[in-house]
Amino acid sequence: MSESPELSEMEAEQLLYAVGLRRGIGNRKLATHGTPAAYLRHLRHNDPPCEACKAANAEDKRTKKQTSKPMPSRRTEIPHGTxxxxxxxxxxxxxxxxxxxxxxxxxxxxxxxxxxxxxxxxxxxxxxxxxxxxxxxxxx
Incomplete structure (x- = not known):
């Protein structure tokens, strides 16, 4: 019995796309695990996200929240005597x-x-x- 080489998660997923068990988009390469795009891919395919993808998504949300500016209030104080x-x-x-x-x-x-x-x-x-x-x- 010959031993088959170990496949990484990424290679296994690409193989599933290649044989048609999962739908892919043309020849586009899949996002590697540990990225926000891979986290979204997990959700699209109803797969539980891996820990690396969860961590990457949490980090992405945290950095977006820190860099985003709060919306200015449209209300201005109306002075008395007017x-x-x-x-x-x-x-x-x-x-x-x-x-x-x-x-x-x-x-x-x-x-x-x-x-x-x-x-x-x-x-x-x-x-x-x-x-x-x-x-x-x-x-x-």
Whole structure:
């Protein structure tokens, strides 16, 4: 009886692919054990991953986690004393602070001022959009 040479795991797996017991992709070489790609191959074929592949996958995940940057928060702090701060109070159904109420009142006054017509010293009534008098050209 002649002794057959010992096959490594990699050679045995390639032999299984060659005889058709496992499906492979063309003539591509299989990833060697102890790599994240080999770990995924174990999972694809419903094989329990070997210890070398488990360790390589764990190391790969650890290094990716260390090198990845955390996502920045999209939320920015809304300062009090602004119209946005007043609206935040309303959204949260809170009583607005004095600074935010004052900012809201200022914004309302500014909007009301822009809606009203203005009278020039020459007596001409001008629409609110005009910065200069339509009659004499003097500024608002």
């Amino acid at each position: 119209l946005a701060g007043y609206r935040r109070h309303l959204y949260r159904k809170e009583t607005a602070c004095e600074a935010c109420r004052a900012a809201s009142a200022d914004a309302q006054r500014a909007r009301a001022k822009n809606r009203t017509a203005w009278t020039c010293p020459c007596g001409q009534l001008n629409v609110s959009a005009r910065a200069d008098c339509s009659s004499c050209g003097s500024p608002r």
